[in-house]
Amino acid sequence: MSNATLALLITAAILAQVAVLGLLGWRRKRAQLRVLQRQAQDAAVGAAVLIGGPERDQGLDPAPLAQDIPAPAWPGHREFVVQRRVIEDGNGAVCSFYLAPADGQPLPTYRPGQYLTFKLEVPDPAGGPPKALVRCYSLSDRPRTDYYRVSIKRVPPPPGRPDLPPGVVSNHFHDQLKEGARVWARAPSGHFYVTQDSPLPVVLIGGGIGITPLLSILNTLSRRADPRQVWLFYGVRNGAEQIMREHLKTLSEGWPGLHLQCCYAAPDADDLLGRDYQHQGYVDLQLLQRTLGFGRHEFYVCGPPAMMESLVPTLEAQGVPTADIHYESFGPASLNKRPVPVPTTRAAAMAVRFSRSGKTVPWDGAAASLLELAEGQGITVDSGCRAGSCGTCETRIESGTVAYSQTPDADIQPGHCLLCIATPTADLTLAL
């Protein structure tokens, strides 16, 4: 090779390097610019709130975090109108419901990650009188003053049991609650939420429909241009099951601090690794270790029982402080975060008395909870979530004590207990 050719090649290589560096710098600048634009929007929002008052604040809530907001919002149930419905996934199984307050008054803020507890009158398919049913649904967007949003998955019969009816309330929402329909809900509640007092990077881990409270957290942090690094591990079967795909993509493109990690357990032929998802398989410890590296993180986990039961204890076993692991399950899970052991030697000796029904039953530990024990005796108890969230099964204790299999989410009046997650620790008398 002649000297002239060599010089030409070296010059070309230098020019190519400069071009690549320039391109990378431009992309970084563009990302920073987007963050600044978001911050400017937020500043403008703050100004609008100050100048215009509540009527100009419609939909522009600056999304305060936990310590900024006052105690729960309204007593009893508030009426909402279904303003808009949006199907969020390729399977058509998840629908978002935008709920506007029927009284037109601005909605109070909430802690991102909290849920609404609905009471619905659902027609009896057998032609009997409608049944009042209670269910919880997580708020899936950042706090706003003009509407709340919940995203609900249609629940089919359990696998291999087509003879059983599908989920009553989720299907009622999908099939019956069209735009203009009315629903009643308690004020936002729950203890699974993100706070702003931690400097730790935030790791959100969602499985299936368990993504909903994490979306609220994510949208709030984005809106605030939160300086923390945020990781979202989102486990689904495939692209058709993933919800809000475009929204997540747009968020991650404009937010350098967000690291989106979609995990498809069984990708479809048209799901593309790198474009649609980042990992094939489940969200597990190896993936977290590989992706997060060292250092403390604050974990927020919400998913199906199998995910919760494998991930949460594994994180604890790896030495993640309990205070850095927050989790919520959408139904009865055998996961006990802070179990209060029931002394098994005394179990046979304990008795549960249902004072109004006049029944006394020995507690032998066969029932999973006091709710199951009562139902097994034919005692009618109102229940909803069966997971300590909705408060429907709250019952007065006349004497004795109970332990909880998981931390109750619903607030409990003094002298009462939540039967669905309680077991006796001594002889017990319940006002039932």
Ligand SMILES: Cc1cc2nc3c(=O)[nH]c(=O)nc-3n(C[C@H](O)[C@H](O)[C@H](O)COP(=O)(O)OP(=O)(O)OC[C@H]3O[C@@H](n4cnc5c(N)ncnc54)[C@H](O)[C@@H]3O)c2cc1C
């Ligand atoms: C705090 C919290 C937040 C939540 N957030 C969300 C959310 O954001 N989005 C969401 O979609 N869900 C959420 N959920 C779950 C939701 O509350 C409901 O549990 C879910 O929608 C199922 O209710 P359903 O009335 O449709 O089903 P149910 O009628 O309660 O039925 C549940 C299952 O039991 C089956 N079944 C029916 N009869 C029998 C029988 N005889 N024997 C055995 N099985 C039977 C049904 O086929 C169905 O598979 C949340 C739950 C909690 C506790």
Ligand code: FES
């Ligand atoms: S049934 Fe919801 S708290 Fe017990």
